[in-house]
Amino acid sequence: MLKTFLKIFVELTGNPFMSRQLMTVTKSGWSRKMIPLFANVYKVNQEEMAVPLSEYTSLQHFFTRSLKPGTRSVKGDENTFVSPVDGVVNAFGLISDVTDYTVKNKQIVLEEMLGSGEKADKYKNGMYIIFYLSPRHYHRIHSPVTGKIMANWTLGGKSYPVNHFGIKYGNRPLSTNFRTITEIKSTQNNVAVVKVGALNVNSVHLTHPGETIQQGEELAYFSFGSTVILLIENENFQISSALCEGKEIKYGEKIGFISH
Structure with missing residues (x-):
């Protein structure tokens, strides 16, 4: 039930008003209180994050997080995608x-x-x-x-x-x-x-x-x-x-x- 609620919260319909409201909420400072909940429900790999969970200032900041340097290696060449x-x-x-x-x-x-x-x-x-x-x-x-x-x-x-x-x-x-x-x-x-x-x-x-x-x-x-x-x-x-x-x-x- 909790995951269903969170999915509805994030994956909205195409209503422009609701979309703008969601953007406002996720950018707000108080939305940071929801970050641990999202991280737990969605099983986010916190070991890969560039900074600890407590340092993200909003949900949007968390959604757009970077990875620690060296977390990924690129396995390609000019003939490989x-x-x-x-x-x-x-x-x-x-x-x-x-x-x-x-x-x-x-x-x-x-x-x-x-x-x-x-x-x-x-x-x-x-x-x-x-x-x-x-x-x-x-x-x-x-x-x-x-x-x-x-x-x-x-x-x-x-x-x-x-x-x-x-x-x-x-x-x-x-x-x-x-x-x-x-x-x-x-x-x-x-x-x-x-x-x-x-x-x-x-x-x-x-x-x-x-x-x-x-x-x-x-x-x-x-x-x-x-x-x-x-x-x-x-x-x-x-x-x-x-x-x-x-x-x-x-x-x-x-x-x-x-x-x-």
Whole structure:
């Protein structure tokens, strides 16, 4: 019952007023009293946190926490992709295997998600991987490759929940929610990192200032749990054999490679 209440508190509907109220609450100083409760209910790994639980000043500060230096190691090279987040693998596969380039029972429509058919066509022979971040996960997003940031763009208005019920009953939240897309060109291909918001406030914050980015380097963070979708252009990209739906993964772990 307690966990259900907390999930309702964090994973709200798309009502703009309620979303703003939640943001106000989580930024407030008194919300820090709820941090131990969240950490306990969601079984947050406190050993990985950059500072002790008592030093977080609000729920939002806790949600956007950093990790201790050296907590993660990046296990990739120029031919390898690594996970951009800590989360759960929701789905993955060939984009060309799904009708009209849709996945998850039409919950993602590439043309709609990226903003144009021209952008979507670039990825039609590639792969997709969907990662879900729950309230217990580390909320910072890292680059899966080393490369040049070609563009950042933002689409969408309202943001509905991206949990199981939101995906099942919502109006295509993964392709219509507020979202920020970062396109990175590596030595092998283009990759679109789609960061899907979960509230009617800007819960996606870009943090990387330059044009070039190293594999594993921080790209952005979520104020709240949500979803990251990777679209990988190269048809020679191979998903790691260790990847499976429902798998817990941490950023820096290998998710696939370019075969030659």
